[in-house]
Amino acid sequence: MFEQARLLEKALKLLARYPLCDYCLGRQFARLAQGMSNKQRGAALKTVLAMEADASASLGDERGFDELRILAENGGLHQAKLILARRKGIKVETTPCHICGGLLSEERFNKLAERILEELREYEFGSFLLGASIPPDVREREDRIRSEFGITSGEDIKNDITREVGKIIQSSTNAKVSYDMPDITVIIDFFNDRFEIKSNPLFIRGSYLKHRRDLPQAVWHCRRCWGRGCPSCNYTGKEYETSVSELIGIPATSYAEALDYKFHAAGREDVDALVEGTGRPFILELKSPRRRFLDFSELERLINEHAAGAVEVRGLKRASRKEVRELKAMSPHASKTYVAEVEFDSDIDDRKLREVEERFRNIVIEQRTPTRVLARRADKLRHKTLYELRAEQKSAREVVFTIRAQGGMYIKELIDGDGGRTKPNIAEALGAKPQKISLSVVAVEA
Numbered sequence: 001m002f003e004q005a006r007l008l009e010k011a012l013k014l015l016a017r018y019p020l021c022d023y024c025l026g027r028q029f030a031r032l033a034q035g036m037s038n039k040q041r042g043a044a045l046k047t048v049l050a051m052e053a054d055a056s057a058s059l060g061d062e063r064g065f066d067e068l069r070i071l072a073e074n075g076g077l078h079q080a081k082l083i084l085a086r087r088k089g090i091k092v093e094t095t096p097c098h099i100c101g102g103l104l105s106e107e108r109f110n111k112l113a114e115r116i117l118e119e120l121r122e123y124e125f126g127s128f129l130l131g132a133s134i135p136p137d138v139r140e141r142e143d144r145i146r147s148e149f150g151i152t153s154g155e156d157i158k159n160d161i162t163r164e165v166g167k168i169i170q171s172s173t174n175a176k177v178s179y180d181m182p183d184i185t186v187i188i189d190f191f192n193d194r195f196e197i198k199s200n201p202l203f204i205r206g207s208y209l210k211h212r213r214d215l216p217q218a219v220w221h222c223r224r225c226w227g228r229g230c231p232s233c234n235y236t237g238k239e240y241e242t243s244v245s246e247l248i249g250i251p252a253t254s255y256a257e258a259l260d261y262k263f264h265a266a267g268r269e270d271v272d273a274l275v276e277g278t279g280r281p282f283i284l285e286l287k288s289p290r291r292r293f294l295d296f297s298e299l300e301r302l303i304n305e306h307a308a309g310a311v312e313v314r315g316l317k318r319a320s321r322k323e324v325r326e327l328k329a330m331s332p333h334a335s336k337t338y339v340a341e342v343e344f345d346s347d348i349d350d351r352k353l354r355e356v357e358e359r360f361r362n363i364v365i366e367q368r369t370p371t372r373v374l375a376r377r378a379d380k381l382r383h384k385t386l387y388e389l390r391a392e393q394k395s396a397r398e399v400v401f402t403i404r405a406q407g408g409m410y411i412k413e414l415i416d417g418d419g420g421r422t423k424p425n426i427a428e429a430l431g432a433k434p435q436k437i438s439l440s441v442v443a444v445e446a
């Protein structure tokens with residue numbers, strides 16, 4: 001009883017000093033009676049106060065009329081206005097809410113929610129999250145009241161906005177509220193009657209095969225103009241007309257009606273290396289997609305058709321942002337299997353090939369940065385493990401090597417030795433010089 005009296009006393013003191021709407025009064029006591037809206041809390045407090053005031057006014061207590069006047073003027077309570085008009089013949093005008101200026105109202109929440117829903121119709125989504133930006137002057141007014149009255153049971157005004165608008169959106173879309181991975185984020189600037197919809201990226205994972213040489217994984221900018229466009233690149237800005245990422249990313253972007261894409265892969269192969277076998281894992285990040293419930297086998301067909309045999313994707317499915325980090329972390333540790341067809345300058349004998357197979361099993365290869373990439377990368381020493389090597393003679397001078405090695409090993413240099421910069425190397429072990437090397441990646445394993 002004591003607590004209840006103090007609560008009502010506090011509510012009345014607040015109203016006597018500041019005009020407050022139901023939302024803004026109720027919000028000061030949001031931690032009490034959870035499961036109610038602030039509007040219900042504020043209205044309930046005002047109702048009980050009016051009943052008490054009416055009771056004392058009926059006994060002729062003038063303080064009852066004073067309290068009714070506060071409730072009518074600063075609380076906007078209709079019943080209090082009626083009693084005052086009937087008993088005292090006074091007409092009282094309501095002062096707008098000190099904190100929100102009277103903007104928090106069911107009507108405005110409904111109108112805004114309708115506009116948001118209208119715009120959300122353009123998007124496919126299964127989950128959403130609402131945020132709200134609050135003007136500093138609104139916050140300041142509320143903070144001042146809280147410190148003046150020592151209020152500790154309140155909540156942030158943001159919650160009123162996101163709760164009320166969220167209820168309407170949830171009930172008319174079947175979408176769920178998600179705090180960590182929402183498909184859609186809506187930021188509401190309620191006081192300026194604006195909102196912003198953000199469609200969060202869609203991640204799709206799969207693996208790709210590359211059946212054509214001279215195809216880089218990522219866009220390779222023209223060496224002369226660095227992408228601006230010049231006569232030497234035919235004003236394309238590119239060194240190669242297309243890339244694996246474009247062949248996969250462009251059709252997927254248009255299929256999901258996204259704005260842009262980003263291609264993440266588990267390592268990369270050389271421009272002239274093929275990727276066969278189980279392929280190389282990748283994750284495609286589609287930015288601001290409008291479509292999200294995709295038919296992945298249809299998308300797979302679209303990409304493969306568009307790539308016309310140069311690239312092929314498999315096993316497309318939905319992924320998460322977390323998997324992008326895992327994919328990137330995995331590439332240095334992943335083992336990769338390569339097939340290298342090598343033509344030597346002299347005949348190779350089978351006994352030597354068997355020796356090489358024996359020697360190059362589970363050994364650490366030391367590699368200085370290859371001469372061919374020294375212009376672009378720092379010269380440093382790497383240690384990579386070669387797990388296994390199989391050699392198959394194709395003709396007197398031609399050998400097909402199947403090599404399983406740790407990610408990041410330079411395979412061409414493992415074969416030709418790069419002038420002694422890679423040790424040990426196959427050329428030295430065989431005592432023959434490679435004339436031609438064609439390389440394919442056949443598998444990437446985690």
Ligand SMILES: [Zn+2]
Pocket residue numbers: 020021022023024025097098099100101102103104
């Ligand atoms: Zn208010």
Ligand SMILES: [Zn+2]
Pocket residue numbers: 222223224225226227228229230231232233234235236237238
């Ligand atoms: Zn150029």
